[in-house]
Amino acid sequence: MHDAPWQDKGKTLGLFAGRLKSARKKYRKFVENGISQGRRPDLIGGGLVRSAGGWQAVKMLRKSKVHIKGDERILGDSDFVLDVLKGQDEHLERRYRLQSLGFDLEMVIKRVSSLFSMSRCEIINPSRQAHRVKARSIVCYWAIQELGLKGTEVGTILSLSQPAVCRAVGRGEKLASEMQISLLG
Secondary structure, three states: OOOOOOOOHHHHHHOOOOOHHHHHHHHHHHHHHHHHOOOOHHHOOOHHHHHHOOHHHHHHHHHOOOOOOOOOOOOOOHHHHHHHHHHHHHHHHHHHHHHHOOOOHHHHHHHHHHHHOOOHHHHHOOOOOHHHHHHHHHHHHHHHHHOOOOHHHHHHHHOOOHHHHHHHHHHHHHHHHHHOOOOOO
């Protein structure tokens, strides 16, 4: 499994320390300190109604045509939630557009085959040769992130385990960015 595009563990841990090991220790201590505080009334129950200030406040917001899309105690403020939803909508629109153009795993393999001047067999057959690992990583990234295919489906074609596919997706994303390539060309 991979992180959602909007998750940023590095940024969060960076708030605690510059070095990963130290940041993890400080974050763990932060969470432990929070647990020791027990249940806090300001952080439990009520959902959006409570966060807005009660039913009267919700009624006033509705009359003002203000719509709340999130509970900042959990998700973040409404602007953050709307940004995340907008990003997901754009991602889904792109995925549906690619699928409507007939993109599937075989088309991804053909595109990568063309980019790397390799045959389909060179891409789908297991290998530790650097150029083939790169090509297979981009196949995994585009197939999963762009088309929404399942890692197990991609792994079956490429003879990779699900964890190996997940690692390949990360490599593929980095490579595609470095090489400035996209599935649509």
